[in-house]
Amino acid sequence: MRELTIPESGPKRVLLNAAEQLFAKKGFEAVSVRDVTQFVKMNVAAVNYHFGSREGMLTLAIMHYTLPLNEERIARLESAERKTPGKPLALEEIIDAFVRPIITQNRKTELPEALFYQLLGRIFAANGDGLSQAYEENFRQLSDRFMRALGKALPTIPFDELASRFHFMSGGLIHLLTHRELLGKRAGSPMTMEAILGRFIRFAAAGLREGLAADASVKKGPQATFDF
Amino acid sequence: MRELTIPESGPKRVLLNAAEQLFAKKGFEAVSVRDVTQFVKMNVAAVNYHFGSREGMLTLAIMHYTLPLNEERIARLESAERKTPGKPLALEEIIDAFVRPIITQNRKTELPEALFYQLLGRIFAANGDGLSQAYEENFRQLSDRFMRALGKALPTIPFDELASRFHFMSGGLIHLLTHRELLGKRAGSPMTMEAILGRFIRFAAAGLREGLAADASVKKGPQATFDF
DNA sequence: GTCTATAAAGTGATAGAC
DNA sequence: GTCTATCACTTTATAGAC
16 A cells, blocks of 8 residues: 655645645635645645646645555454354444545544544545546455455345345445535534444445345346336 | 527537537546637637627537436426325336436437436536536526435335435446446447346435335335336 | 637646746 | 745636627
8 A cells, every 4th residue: 555655744745735725615626726735825826846747746745644544344244254254244333344444544633523534435435436546446445345245144035136136235434424514504513424324334334235025036037127 | 498499500509519429528627719720620719609608609519418317307207106196106117217317308409428427427527617607507496306306205214315325326426437448348338228227226225215114024015117 | 601810818837937 | 844926727608809
């Protein structure tokens, strides 16, 4: 895994922090170099001096929190697997390993909580769009690793179908991160991420394991027909 | 407000069609007026002449297919409700009314299939970001209408929890639209949208009804009607 | 209605003074 | 390392010729 050389403090850290906040708020395309420097009252040339280019700054902003996050996801998954070697994990444990690091990593950031979640959501949503080659490879490996665990936990569900369900689940996660504010709307104040993820784990687990009780062998009938 | 005056043919239609394709491919922020006009070899000034501004063109592109789509969603939901008045709908019927119009509306468009789905996904994903005031109000009403139906179908699940699950489901739908190509990756060629939505309905229905008392014993009851 | 020309502002990047 | 000034473009929008 690549080393991210981001100083704990100093102008480079200040710039990156500003960039991350603005990217989270307005999206990657909508933030100019000048937006970032003016936000922290630094000079326009500082971005090119410290990051080489706008793209260098963007790449760093994408990897800064996601690489440690994905490392913790794998660590949690493998730690859970080590506890009961050979036995498949409970579905909820796998999903928990996938989503809980979002909360624990948030505690280590300098970003306001809401912006951190939104930044993550934007990064996940942009996956596959070629925003950062290195991050996409990192996520591909992560995804493979979790699909292996899911395959073991749900051996009777065709792997291909499981992949679709993992895809749907990922979409749900992205959406709750990018539009978290909509979730507490009826209750007045936004829900805590802890509460949201608790609900999400139950939702996703049920969706992933759908059809398990019934005969799994006959399950794969014609997929393309839903006329009634 | 709901009258969309878009001629069937002529320069305005050509421009809008080009804009929609480019928005779908590259995102709303990434497409300039010049990108659009050059794409169909028209003059730069044409956009401002026909739409007043870039924003006018964008607004029209957002509403053009989504307003008829949301109308069909409601029509299907109410048509299903009329068939068995008083009785709650099966969960799968509600979700089907929500997603199937995506396929039927696609048949009416001039856009390449893949681009139509991607355009829809981008519009849904941007909901709440203030891209088009009018569309957001339209979606809010749609969402309320479907939440009412879901509340009737799953009366024992707290409405607030149901709203969270509807939110997760919406995220899954957005993601399968914007990143459909990832779904057939292992199989070689991309899955048809019919097949994808068939899987999605089962996934989402299971997630929505999670924790029902009936879940353990008769969970497949209402599903017998549906042949996925 | 369609075009050219241009305004006015914004973009990333950089040379060179300090 | 920091800053100013500037280059070379691109952006939306529009005035006015045809």
